[in-house]
Amino acid sequence: MTASRARKSYDGVVLAVPVTVPYERYSIESAHWWLGRALRALAEGAGISHREFDGFAVASFTMGPDTAIALTQHFGLTPRWLDHVPMGGAAGIVSIRRAARAVQAGDADIVACVAADTNQVDTFRKTLANFSRFAQDASYPYGAGGPNASFALIARAYMDRFGAKREDFGKLCVAQRENALNYPHALMKKPLTLDQYLSARPIAEPFHLFDCVMPCAGAEAFLVMREETASSLGLPFVRVLSAIERHNAFPEDAVQSRGGWAMDRGELYDMAGIAPDHIDFMQTYDDYPVISMMQFEDLGFCQKGEGPDFVRQHTFTIDGSFPHNTSGGQLSVGQAGAAGGHLGIVEAMRQLLGLAGGTQVADAKIGLVSGFGMINYDRGLASAATILARQST
Numbered sequence: 001m002t003a004s005r006a007r008k009s010y011d012g013v014v015l016a017v018p019v020t021v022p023y024e025r026y027s028i029e030s031a032h033w034w035l036g037r038a039l040r041a042l043a044e045g046a047g048i049s050h051r052e053f054d055g056f057a058v059a060s061f062t063m064g065p066d067t068a069i070a071l072t073q074h075f076g077l078t079p080r081w082l083d084h085v086p087m088g089g090a091a092g093i094v095s096i097r098r099a100a101r102a103v104q105a106g107d108a109d110i111v112a113c114v115a116a117d118t119n120q121v122d123t124f125r126k127t128l129a130n131f132s133r134f135a136q137d138a139s140y141p142y143g144a145g146g147p148n149a150s151f152a153l154i155a156r157a158y159m160d161r162f163g164a165k166r167e168d169f170g171k172l173c174v175a176q177r178e179n180a181l182n183y184p185h186a187l188m189k190k191p192l193t194l195d196q197y198l199s200a201r202p203i204a205e206p207f208h209l210f211d212c213v214m215p216c217a218g219a220e221a222f223l224v225m226r227e228e229t230a231s232s233l234g235l236p237f238v239r240v241l242s243a244i245e246r247h248n249a250f251p252e253d254a255v256q257s258r259g260g261w262a263m264d265r266g267e268l269y270d271m272a273g274i275a276p277d278h279i280d281f282m283q284t285y286d287d288y289p290v291i292s293m294m295q296f297e298d299l300g301f302c303q304k305g306e307g308p309d310f311v312r313q314h315t316f317t318i319d320g321s322f323p324h325n326t327s328g329g330q331l332s333v334g335q336a337g338a339a340g341g342h343l344g345i346v347e348a349m350r351q352l353l354g355l356a357g358g359t360q361v362a363d364a365k366i367g368l369v370s371g372f373g374m375i376n377y378d379r380g381l382a383s384a385a386t387i388l389a390r391q392s393t
Contacts, residue, residue, distance in 0.1 A: 009271060013100040014237035015388065016223045016230050017045035018349035022185050023218035023334045027118050031063040031337075032074055034116035038219040039075055042112050046223060046233060055081040055111030055224070057099055059091035059338040061127050062117045081108035088373025089285040090245060091115060092220070092342035093384035097243045099224035109229055116219030117337025124215045127337075134376045147287065147375050148212060152204040154378070155290040157255040159206060162305040166206060168312065169289040170197040172324070173210050173331055175316035176286070180328025182318065182358030187216060188332040210331070213287055218336030220346045236391060238352040241366070242271035243386040253379070259372060260383030261298035269300070272366075272387040276300040279387075280364045281323040281351060283344030285372040286331050291380070292324070295370045299385060318359055326351060326359040344369040345386070352390045365390045 019041040021034055035058065043050040056079045058068045068084035071077070081102045085091040092115060099111035117123075124146075139150070158164055174194050180186035192210060200209035223235075230237040244267060246260025261268075269275055276299070284292040293307035301322075302310040314322040327333055327347040330340045348367040350356040371384040 007267070007271070010100050010240040010242065012227050013103060013240045014225060014227050014230050015096070015240065015345070015349055016225065016235040016237040017042050018346040018353070018355070019045060019221040020185050020346055021116070021219035023187055023216045023336050025119070025187060025214070025216050025334070026121065027217035028120065029118055029217070031060050031116055031118045032066070032071070034118060034217060034219040035060065035063065035071065035114055036075060038114045038116055038221040039112060042114070042221050042223060046235060048233065050112070051076060051078065053077060053110050053112040054079050055099060055102055055108030057083040057085055057095040057111060057113045059085045059087070059095065059115040059341065060117050061337045062123055079108070081111065087341070087382045088338060089287065089341040090371035090373040090382035090384040091338055092345045093243055093369065093371045093386045094245055096224060096240060096345070096386055097245060100240055100243070103224060103226050109225060111224040112221065113224060113342070114219065114221040115339040115342040117217060117339060119215050119217040119336070132374070132376065139377055148204040148207060150375050150377050151288045151290070152207050154256050155206055155288065158257055158290055158294070161257060162308060164290070164293065164308040166198060167194065168293070168308045169211060170194050171311055172289040172292055172316060173197055176325045176329045177332045179318050179326050179359060180332035183327040183333065184357070186328045186332050187214065187334040188328065207288065211288055213330040213335035213340070216334035216336050218334065218339050220336070220339040220342035222342070222346060222349060236353050238349050238391060239389045241273070241387040241389050242268050243384070244268045245382070245384040247383070248381050249383060256379035257294070258304060259294055259298050259380065261295060261370060261385055265298065265300050268385055268387060274366065274387070278366055279368045281326060281348070281361045281367045283325055283348050283367065283369045284329070285341065285344065285370055286325055286329040287335065287340070287372070289331070291372055295372070299368065299370060318361055323361045326356065326361060341371050341373060344371070348388050352388055
């Protein structure tokens with residue numbers, strides 16, 4: 001096998017204008033409406049016309065039959081760089097990686113990265129039925145109507161192998177709910193206790209109600225550009241120190257217990273010039289708490305199998321040890337389809353820009369965001385991570 005070349009750094013690439021279009025449990029609007037609102041907010045935040053975005057990256061499960069190219073006419077865009085990123089929870093970081101290379105190469109100056117989905121009464125059912133060829137042929141027709149059963153298989157295998165308990169998963173859910181009470185866009189606004197978590201109705205063992213995200217409608221977005229572009233527009237920004245992605249990692253594992261982060265984390269930290277203990281906060285992709293636990297391990301905060309002990313040693317709250325999913329994550333904010341893969345990025349940007357309000361981590365300088373997506377029956381196929389830094393770091 002030919003040795004990989006060392007990748008170039010992301011020097012000079014920055015993110016600006018974090019945008020959240022407030023979530024709704026159900027919406028009669030189309031995905032296009034949510035995407036359009038996000039684009040408008042980006043333009044207003046940047047102080048320029050949306051027609052000055054010469055790059056556009058979009059992620060959505062519910063904008064069909066359209067793809068990114070059709071949206072250019074819908075929204076009056078004339079981009080010279082265009083991407084459609086159908087990678088679910090990894091789409092936000094993949095968008096950063098691709099857009100970063102575009103602005104470094106001069107193929108675009110300002111890339112709008114937007115993710116949105118609607119949630120009408122039957123949206124989730126339709127998404128499940130058409131999620132993948134595997135879902136159509138081998139899962140949905142046999143009554144496995146969604147990701148709960150698949151992730152329950154992964155969670156049970158992880159628990160049996162590494163000794164994780166429901167109380168460990170519950171600690172993460174309770175901490176994220178505490179964080180969400182300080183986040184204005186979270187749909188979950190009632191405190192959650194560990195007893196309530198443990199006694200909630202079962203969904204797919206070992207999962208109970210609060211292990212599962214709530215589908216909703218919403219949008220997240222941000223801009224990718226060169227530092228000099230941000231400075232010329234007078235925009236505060238965060239730096240991209242490093243980013244990785246890996247797909248279908250460790251296919252030899254009978255049931256997934258690790259993700260692609262474990263293959264590339266050395267490059268992630270080496271490119272950033274830091275170690276895990278330099279991270280001030282972490283935003284994981286939390287479709288289920290077991291997946292957050294895997295990310296703690298695979299991104300180097302503890303060894304494989306030590307996730308349960310790591311959870312027992314930390315609080316994961318905004319003002320506690322190891323601040324994690326400071327907005328409340330999808331488990332308490334809601335999962336707005338593909339926007340869930342951008343939620344952690346937008347929250348990390350606010351943290352590093354000092355705009356996080358009630359969820360602000362004191363003196364946050366460096367944050368790590370990880371993504372995970374596209375589940376087949378026994379594994380999620382897409383893994384990604386990025387390290388972001390405050391402008392003055």
